[in-house]
Amino acid sequence: MTPKINWGIIGPGKIAKKFTASLREVEDANLYAVASRNLQRAEEFAKENGATKAYGSYEEMLRDEEVDVVYVATPHVFHHAQTLLCLRHKKAVLCEKPFAINRQQVEEMITTAKENNVFLMEAMWTPFLPHIKYLCEILDSGKYGKVKYLSADFGFYFPFDENSRLFRKSLGGGSLLDIGIYPVFLALHTLGLPEKVEATAQMGKTEVDEVCDVIFSYPNGAKAELHSNVTKDTPTTAYFELENASIKIESKWHNPSTVVITTAEGTESKTFDVASFGYEYEARHVQEMLRQGKTESDVMSFDKSRELISMLDEIRKKIRLEY
Ligand SMILES: NC(=O)c1ccc[n+]([C@@H]2O[C@H](COP(=O)([O-])OP(=O)(O)OC[C@H]3O[C@@H](n4cnc5c(N)ncnc54)[C@H](OP(=O)(O)O)[C@@H]3O)[C@@H](O)[C@H]2O)c1
Structure with missing residues (x-):
């Protein structure tokens, strides 16, 4: 054994x-x-x-x-x-x-x-989740054409508490690094690196972004609108508009969820259940990598992490948030 x-x-x-x-x-x-x-x-x-x-x-x-x-x-x-x-x-x-x-x-x-x-x-557990893998398979197949638009949000009401890591600047507080990272990752994972990044934020009393809005523009005309918010509950869905269909990941899209595809012919949906919260997929992957003697993941690679943190740095620069 x-x-x-x-x-x-x-x-x-x-x-x-x-x-x-x-x-x-x-x-x-x-x-x-x-x-x-x-x-x-x-x-x-x-x-x-x-x-x-x-x-x-x-x-x-x-x-x-x-x-x-x-x-x-x-x-x-x-x-x-x-x-x-x-x-x-x-x-x-x-x-x-x-x-x-x-x-x-x-x-x-x-x-x-x-x-x-x-x-x-x-x-970053997102790319290991079965519903996200399913989404990527559909997008990569080209069956419904190219993605023209993505809208993804992540927001929840967290009562203001200056001592919480969510609001304390010295602990890296703010919505972007805590939850905005998920819509940003989803856009990078499915659409790649944008050619233009716009970002605005609502800064709170503790000088961290309580709300952050980001727009990515791509060379082919595609756009991604990304939103994070720690002051109120938001739908927390992800919506892709493609040339010949729309795909919605229902709330809360970053957790195992339901993927709904709508075309001129009708709607089909697939629900993904998990035994636990869903962290088992990334944990299994780590174990596989270790058993194979790998020192870097072939899914959440160093380059993926580099792209993600570089984008977060760029957004922070635009919203003037320095830690
Ligand atoms: N993947 C996901 O879905 C997910 C979800 C939530 C959070 N996260 C990430 O997980 C990390 C931890 O989040 P969390 O909500 O679990 O944090 P947490 O419960 O507030 O803190 C986790 C641990 O960190 C140490 N810690 C907390 N505050 C500290 C401080 N002021 N100084 C030094 N150490 C401190 C404590 O360990 P000791 O017992 O050693 O003191 C504490 O038990 C964050 O980076 C967050 O982004 C990921």
Whole structure:
């Protein structure tokens, strides 16, 4: 029997809990260890979620030789330093999105992974989801012609709290890096790099973008309108207009959902269910890459992460948001 792959978690917070639930769906994965700045928090998380080991410091967990791969699940601003720490301990890393705060940090992470010959991937789970793969198959087939227009939004009401990582500038707060990253990624993934980028934002009391609107224009005339918002619930759908059809991914499009295709002949829809939240697909992929001895994903590659962070940097420049 193939030995299980031992996962370690850095930052036992909200997303780590969901990821852990998804990890249970991955046949040959083992939630082995969890590390927090606070031992009690690590112990509680380990007990609740079934991890064998709990550590009160990240470095201590990284010295544990049984840990094969580390999931970095802390707020954005810590991704860079913590990923470097893992890589220098020769641990493979799956690091939450956004990979880091800017392109320079991402480049350093990639260089360090290469220097240490260890696997590194941004936990951008979107391209691994079955409904997104289905969407891409349809678009790539050319069956309905080219995409002329994309509109995608992601918005939810989060009561203002200056201490929350969503609003605190020192923690990389704002809508773009937290949720706007998904519509931006969807546009890059399906339409490629735009030739023109326009962006506007509504900045809040803590000087981060509470609302962000982006327009991508493509050389063939296609356009993408992308919206993120942490002040109100928005439809959170993705809508593609093609030459001979429209395709809608129903709410909430970034989670496993329903894809509806409408043509002159009628409408067909396909619903994608998942066993857990859907993080199992990216986790399975990481395991596959590790078993094949790969140090870079062939789906969420370094170049994909570079494109994404470069676009986020460009948008931030336009909305004058500096961290
Ligand atoms: N893929 C997805 O669907 C998805 C969804 C939500 C979030 N995310 C990403 O996941 C990351 C974490 O988000 P989250 O909502 O789970 O975060 P969180 O619950 O607020 O924090 C996660 C952990 O980070 C550490 N942490 C929190 N605040 C800190 C601070 N001020 N200083 C130092 N460490 C701090 C804590 O670890 P200790 O216990 O060690 O103190 C905490 O348990 C973000 O980058 C976010 O973009 C991804």
